[in-house]
Amino acid sequence: MKSYIEINSEICKGCILCIPECPKNxxxxxxxxNSKGWRYAIPENNKDCIGCTRCAVVCPECAIIVKRED
Structure with a gap:
């Protein structure tokens, strides 16, 4: 099963809590x-995502969605 994340750049405040939480970087x-003046997180290596959801769980703004495909 392939997994990937989507990050809403307008909601993200760049707190970077998700970055060290991701085991696959x-x-x-x-x-x-973004339009609010915050640098935001982006998925640079989405092909490496294992769908663990750790990034989404730790995000205080709920800006990250983990998706899975068959």
């Missing part, structure tokens, strides 16, 4: 800013 902090 899928998430990085973008160099760009």
């Amino acid at each position: 899928v998430i990085v902090l973008s160099a760009n800013f």
